[in-house]
Amino acid sequence: MKxxxxxxxxxxxxxxxxxxxxxxLDVAPxxxxxxxxxxxxxxxxxxxxxxxxxxxxxxxEIINNTGFxxxxxxxxxxDVGDPKPTxxxxxxxxxxxxxxxxxxxxxxxxxxxxxxxxANATADGVFNAQFFMGVSGNxxxxxxxxxxLDPAGSPIYCSGGSPKIYLTNNLFNRLTVxxxxxxxxVNFYFPNDQIGVDTLYxxxxxxxxxxxxxxxxxxxxxxSGFTWINHNTFIHHKCQxxxxxxxxxxxxxxxxxxxxxxxxxxxxxxxxxxxxxxGGVSELLWSAPDAKVKANGVxxxxxxxxxxxxxxxxxxFKNPKFYTNLADLxxxxxxxxxxxxxxxxxxxxxxxxxxxxxxxDITTALANNPQSAIYNxxxxxxxxxxxxxYDIDPTxxxxxxxxxxxxxxxxxxxxxxxxxxxxxxxxxxxxxLDWYWEPDGKLGQNDTWPLFDGSYSNATAQTxxxxxxxxxxxNWFAAKKAIWQNNKVAIDAHILALNTEKMxxxxxxxxxxxxxxxxxxxxxxxxxxVNFRISKNQTSETRIAIFNTLxxxxxxxxxxxxxxxxxxxxTKMKSGTYFYETTINGIKQNGVLLKK
Numbered sequence: 173m174k175x176x177x178x179x180x181x182x183x184x185x186x187x188x189x190x191x192x193x194x195x196x197l198d199v200a201p202x203x204x205x206x207x208x209x210x211x212x213x214x215x216x217x218x219x220x221x222x223x224x225x226x227x228x229x230x231x232x233e234i235i236n237n238t239g240f241x242x243x244x245x246x247x248x249x250x251d252v253g254d255p256k257p258t259x260x261x262x263x264x265x266x267x268x269x270x271x272x273x274x275x276x277x278x279x280x281x282x283x284x285x286x287x288x289x290x291a292n293a294t295a296d297g298v299f300n301a302q303f304f305m306g307v308s309g310n311x312x313x314x315x316x317x318x319x320x321l322d323p324a325g326s327p328i329y330c331s332g333g334s335p336k337i338y339l340t341n342n343l344f345n346r347l348t349v350x351x352x353x354x355x356x357x358v359n360f361y362f363p364n365d366q367i368g369v370d371t372l373y374x375x376x377x378x379x380x381x382x383x384x385x386x387x388x389x390x391x392x393x394x395x396s397g398f399t400w401i402n403h404n405t406f407i408h409h410k411c412q413x414x415x416x417x418x419x420x421x422x423x424x425x426x427x428x429x430x431x432x433x434x435x436x437x438x439x440x441x442x443x444x445x446x447x448x449x450x451g452g453v454s455e456l457l458w459s460a461p462d463a464k465v466k467a468n469g470v471x472x473x474x475x476x477x478x479x480x481x482x483x484x485x486x487x488x489f490k491n492p493k494f495y496t497n498l499a500d501l502x503x504x505x506x507x508x509x510x511x512x513x514x515x516x517x518x519x520x521x522x523x524x525x526x527x528x529x530x531x532x533d534i535t536t537a538l539a540n541n542p543q544s545a546i547y548n549x550x551x552x553x554x555x556x557x558x559x560x561x562y563d564i565d566p567t568x569x570x571x572x573x574x575x576x577x578x579x580x581x582x583x584x585x586x587x588x589x590x591x592x593x594x595x596x597x598x599x600x601x602x603x604x605l606d607w608y609w610e611p612d613g614k615l616g617q618n619d620t621w622p623l624f625d626g627s628y629s630n631a632t633a634q635t636x637x638x639x640x641x642x643x644x645x646x647n648w649f650a651a652k653k654a655i656w657q658n659n660k661v662a663i664d665a666h667i668l669a670l671n672t673e674k675m676x677x678x679x680x681x682x683x684x685x686x687x688x689x690x691x692x693x694x695x696x697x698x699x700x701x702v703n704f705r706i707s708k709n710q711t712s713e714t715r716i717a718i719f720n721t722l723x724x725x726x727x728x729x730x731x732x733x734x735x736x737x738x739x740x741x742x743t744k745m746k747s748g749t750y751f752y753e754t755t756i757n758g759i760k761q762n763g764v765l766l767k768k
Contacts, residue, residue: 194218198248204232215240221261224250229263234273238280246287259621264291272300280309289320293615303329328360333367342377350383351603353435353587362389366469368396375402378626378645381608382409389416395467405626405644411435415457418465421480426637428644429488431577434584436514455519480554482670483520485638487561493581495529508596522547522557558672566628580607639663639675661762665751690756697766704738716754742767
């Protein structure tokens with residue numbers, strides 16, 4: 173399986189090409205109008221929906237794209253006098269007799285959704301406990317960008333093999349309805365037991381109201397390819413973040429986790445996954461050293477040496493009431509004569525994990541836990557964890573987030589007692605405590621817009637990123653996101669190189685802000701030769717360093733003074749993504765080239 177690690181650039185280029193290659197069809201609002209248009213034109217059009225509150229669309233059946241790629245975008249001109257013209261087009265599932273469809277989309281080929289507000293509930297307000305999207309086709313690419321899903325249900329169920337999932341700049345709210353503390357729906361679920369996930373690219377999204385295992389392959393014995401979870405905000409989450417156990421390259425960076433994993437982990441719950449006396453399971457699951465997994469259905473030897481795991485500059489904060497819950501639970505269990513070995517999982521097990529009030533002794537845990545010997549070791553140089561913080565309150569601008577946090581804490585303790593200790597606990601009243609974010613109480617087209625504000629004021633969190641930028645979804649910090657976008661090539665290369673040193677973007681940003689472009693490369697992608705075009709104002713000799721996605725230098729090109737065009741033969745290079753860096757007239761320049 174061929175993997176290209178600079179995935180978003182490829183995705184954006186492909187999306188741009190598609191927009192120019194196909195005619196845009198403006199679809200009139202109404203019930204079934206989008207279904208009818210897609211049935212008529214299939215993959216021959218790009219379907220554009222009208223923005224604004226009046227841009228309201230309802231499905232009359234599941235959208236199915238068997239045999240053709242599908243692109244649906246917002247951005248159609250809102251009506252004159254529309255009451256909410258800045259609101260994106262709304263697409264709502266209908267169902268019949270108050271019953272939602274199992275999916276809004278049943279996907280068999282590539283699909284792109286951009287700039288749309290999806291309401292995964294019926295028009296009469298019945299929540300869809302199933303999935304927003306089912307991906308049944310193999311080798312399918314899913315792009316969801318700048319969308320809002322509220323309510324979202326479980327966003328993606330993928331039974332097909334080798335999917336490529338790109339989620340960028342979205343808000344996902346009310347993911348499933350969680351009434352129990354144990355088990356429950358999975359949000360992004362990839363249960364194929366023969367072929368793993370090719371690409372999981374999750375960047376600059378906000379997730380609110382999650383349940384069990386945000387990303388999961390049901391611990392299938394398969395090798396997945398490339399996972400990039402960067403600059404996301406997760407708020408109000410029951411338990412487990414990423415439980416995909418055999419990811420070849422895994423990057424979990426700059427994420428904000430607020431009230432995540434509020435249900436402590438119980439060793440007895442899934443004892444087969446926890447072979448260590450004080451808890452081997454962390455938020456981010458990982459392979460066994462002697463594992464055998466399937467790659468495209470063929471069993472291969474697997475283990476730590478074949479994997480990369482980079483977990484850096486994340487903040488995981490819990491409302492202190494959850495630590496009080498754990499203490500109260502253990503005291504209560506003692507009075508009942510019940511064993512209680514619950515603990516709050518860290519992101520990964522390293523020596524800097526603070527375990528006070530978390531139900532576990534760090535010394536004993538590390539002594540019995542292989543993760544502590546793997547991360548940041550000389551034996552496994554591609555396993556790094558650094559600068560993860562657990563007790564920094566971001567202090568959200570909207571005080572209702574904290575209010576919902578307090579309700580979630582009220583919900584959690586009786587829910588745990590009922591589900592884990594049912595023989596000792598008879599009270600059942602906890603389901604009436606509504607900890608989900610409801611903008612205006614509707615399960616349909618909300619009158620409130622915007623639906624959510626994820627900005628925060630804590631100064632430490634605002635500079636704690638590996639890139640020196642705010643932790644979490646940068647869409648809540650427009651000026652900071654502009655800096656990030658200007659420097660994305662350098663930032664991504666820094667992460668891919670497993671560099672734990674915080675970046676200083678000032679110099680690079682000055683270049684980007686002034687839009688100085690002193691070097692370019694073409695064609696891109698290239699197959700045999702790539703040409704570097706260099707500014708005519710060059711006053712010094714130029715050296716171009718080429719490095720791979722692991723940060724290893726693979727070529728050093730020495731170019732004389734005054735040379736404005738330089739051809740480099742790339743036939744000896746393997747297919748994939750490469751980065752280059754040079755300094756021209758004292759200004760650092762970066763770029764990306766893709767080798768076919």
